[in-house]
Every structure is written in C-alpha cells, then in structure tokens.
Amino acid sequence: MHIVVCVKQVPDTKIIKINPKTNTLDRRSAPAILNPYDAHAVQEAVKIKRKTGGTITVLSMGPPQATAVIKKSIEIGADRGVLLTDRAFAGADTLATSYALSKALERINMDLPIDLVICGKHAIDGDTGQVGPGIARRMDIPPITSVIEVTEVNQEEKTVLIKRKLTSGYELIQSEMPCLLTVEKEINDIEYSPMPNMIKAARYEPIIWSVNDLENVDRTQLGLKGSPTIVGKMFTPPRPEGGKKLEGSVSEQVSQLMEILMEKKDLFTLTSSR
C-alpha cells in the first residue's frame, strides 16, 4: 500500500494582517503552518497504514522553507517527503498547481506505484478545494471530495469504501484504487506524535526536486504562465452605512434594545404557552 499525501504550507490566516495601504498580505505577520486540513489527511494515511502496512509519502510545493511542513508530516507519521521547489512554479493558480503536482506524482508513481492520494479539503489561505480534484483528473483516477470516513480499504480487490459528506447527510461510495480523497476535519482527531516520530522528524532531510527533476514537463503550463486566472483587483467592499449605535449606560442600552425587539412583533413575539 503506497499512500501519497499532498500538503501545503500556509500562513496562519487567523493572525495574518493586511497592509492597509497596499491591500496586500503581510506574510511576515503570520507564522507559517501545515494547512490544518492536510494534517488530518496525513493522520488518515497513518490510520490506514496501521491496518494495511505500506509507505506514506508526502508531497508539497512551495518555497524552500516549506520543508517545515514535510517535517511536521513525518512527526504525524509519514515515512518520507518530497518538496517541489523552483521559481518556475511560482504564481501558480489551482490549474497550474495541479499540473506541477501531478508531474511529481508521476515520478513518485514510477518509483513506487501509488494506491491512494489524500489531500485536505482545501487550504486555509486559498479556500478553493480545487487542487485535489484537479490532480485526480490529471492522473485519470476518481476524485472523491468531502470525505468524512474511510470505512474500508480492500487491498485484494483494490477498492475503498468511503463516506462522503453531502449538503444534508452523507453517501457511501465504493471506488476502485488508485483514487484521490480530499478529507474534512471531522474525519479524525490528530493524535499526539510519539517520541520516535519527533526524533525522526527533527533529523529528516526532505527530498528536494526542482522542475529539472520532473519528466515531460510542458513549461507553459507551470506557474504564472500556466495560470488562466489572475487577481484583477483587491478591494475592501464598500462599507455599508451601518446602523444605529445605541447610547447611554449599559442598562439603558439593554432596555432600548428590548424595546426595539419587542416592537418587531412580526419578528419576535411573546406567546403564551397556556
């Protein structure tokens, strides 16, 4: 069983700041972390491997310092990791990203055939969720998104049983392997890393690939050049006028608010239960 998990280094968007003058992201203002959904993807691979045995490879694309998220993945339980890093990949949108990653997966697959690819549902800096299905299409394997449970992995039949989240409820899907899963957070809880993993992670040197390490690459499909979408403009939405701010002491304001709420009879009424 060979599972590849695609992971991304992201700025912690909870604390990131926007430069109000230039409307651009101040990346220095936020620490870089392993995308939280990807941590669950690695964890799920570890859970599967416990039953099936095999190898977990993590793959990431990013600047050289993104080796940190590969080390973090090793800590969770991955066996090895590859970082794709090259200026040629810079500025990629989801289409160009899935192209570059699929080329790296091609090489990984030649070395050790892949049974399962797992990605997080989306990265918290882009929130698109488009790269996972994109990779699956390029590898011509079924994409299964919004996965909340890997119910069964049947290595003999080469099939998986998956619970996939829907708008109201879920569906049970059987898929041939290899296939690609994108996972929701609720799929598992991140476990505490055992000490040997931490030691291994601290010492681990990720495999680094540049564009020259990939075969049959059409460079026009990489990075900014290979990206059909561009950011036209950034703006803060027009501030609505805003409503009325109540005034007075706290208890006065609370009383005013109660009056307002009670006035909206069509919205909010007091009905007798008797």
Next chain:
Amino acid sequence: MNLDDYRGVWVFIEQNDGKIEGVSFELLGAGRKLADKLDVPLAGFLLGDGIKSLANQTIAYGADQVYVIDHPVLKHYRTESYMKGVIYLAQTYKPEIILYGATPNGKDLASAVATDLSTGLTADTTMLDADVEKRLLEASRPAFGGNIMATILCKKHRPQMATVRPKVMKALAPDYERSGQVIEEKISLKEEEMRTKVLQIVNDVTKKTNLADAHVIVCGGKGMGDLQNFQLIHELAETIGASVGGTRDVVEAGWLPHEQQIGQTGETVTPKIYFAIGVSGAIQHVVGMKNSELIIAINKDPNAPIFDVATYGIVGDAMEIVPQLIAQFKSLRTEKGGEVSYA
C-alpha cells in the same frame, strides 16, 4: 482558442432526487443579470435520470434555454459521469461563462471540468459582475482568510467558470408563463465503465445543524474571551429559543463544532434576527450573515466593522450586557407567563 466563439451564460442546475437545489435558482437570478448585461441567452444545464420535467422550472426561474442529459447512469451524482456530460455540452455549445453552486457536488464537478477544459475557475464567489467591453466575468470572493475581497479574472480561456456561495445571490420570482427552449442531448455512458459506485445515500438531518433554517441566531466571536464566557452565548440562545453560531476563530479554538461556523468556510445564514456578540466582523464572516433581516451587534470596539452591517449596535462589554439581556428576557417570560418565540 478563439474567444469570440464562446457566447452565453450557463448555470449548472443541481438536482438531488429530482429536486432542484435552492442555489441553482439563485444562480439563475444572478445569471439572468449577467446574460442581459452581455446581451446573450441564459441557459441552465440539467443532468440526471428522469429529470426532463425539471426543465420547465428552470425556465420559470429565468433560463432561456435548458440543456438536458437524461441517463440512468446519471441517477446519482458522480464526478466521472457528470463531468463527461458537462464537458460534452461545453465543447459542443461553447458558453462563455458557467456558474455552479458552491455545494459539495457543485465544487467537485466544477474543479474536474475546469481541469479537463484547461480553464480558470474561481471558488466560492460572493459577487458577480461582467465587463461588457472585454466580455469578462468579474468573480469576487473574500481572500486571505477573509479581510479583503479579490476579483478574479480569466482573460484568455473559455468558458470562464465560478462556483458561487449559496444564499448570497437572489432568485427571481418564478414565472411559469415564460417560454424557453429545451435541448436534449445524448451521451454514451456505461455503468460497467464507472470506477465509483454510490452504494447508499443517508439523509442525516440530525447532523445538519438547524442554522440554515433558524429564525433567530446568536453568534459569538472570539471577543467572548474564553470557553467559559462563551456559555453566555448558549444561555442567551436558550432563553430566546435561538440557534447558536460561531465565527471561524471560535470553531478553530474548539468552542463550537465546525457545523456551527458561520461565514465563508461555514454556513451562510439569513435569519430574521442575528445577534453578533464579540464578533469583529471580518469579511469572511460577514459574507455568511449580512443578508439577515435584523442584525444586532455587541462589541467593545466602537470601530469594529461588524457595526457597519449591524442594524443596531451596542458598544460595550458583552460580559456585562448579555447577562442583563438574559435577565430581561427571563423576567419578561415570568411576567407574561409565556414562552419567548418568533413568528
């Protein structure tokens, strides 16, 4: 690629069990505006098994044309079968714009189709417009965790595609007198060639929070300070029979499960009354609640952007204000001997 070969605005009509999803009607409303602005027809496209009859409803909500692929293999949504249909339609009829609801299936389908068509796709759009002269779709969405909007363009590839958040656009009132054209297409699909099978669909209503349908929501933000103070949010909600929601920060901190997150990556809600307590009002949150009828904001910071969207605001300490509100509602209840409820 000759961009001028591509004309028309298309909307994916998502149906489950023969019922069209609400977001598809909303997109027909938004698509109608774009089509009128660009002076092209608006089309819906519909895939499924035994779903032809839904074409009329699609026309009633604003479509000029409906493309239908009806096939037993399309009974349940599957990426591999649906994408085949959509790619066939897009390559045959060459629309310039395709919109999908940002539902699990809509996002899944759009991502696969965009890859095969090598075109641009903007995710979770909350504003749509068109540059008529350049014939460009201007799809805007909150970016970078949500404090700023970005307009995404796809200049040199067609169709231009976007997924759009449910409950953000407005559906038109249906007009069943409207006439339109229904175009049936056939594609070859074989069940034995499918690599995935849907074994079972479970409608788990208990797991889905009632946020989407709630009349009153009390939403707490990280301004509540800690988990203990956050109990005030639950208490107020319980007193007035409201549902509890939280911001991304609150969910990240583990004070509420993800199902109760309101905003760009959570639920979009449109209740009659929305209490935002200790909520700063980041754009990614506001896009998920700004269409609420009455918004009441309580926040210490008078400059918090939540006050811009609030109908009424109280500047002050939630720890002081919320207990008083709870007390007032409780005394009202004892006084009148009834239950607080909403129409």
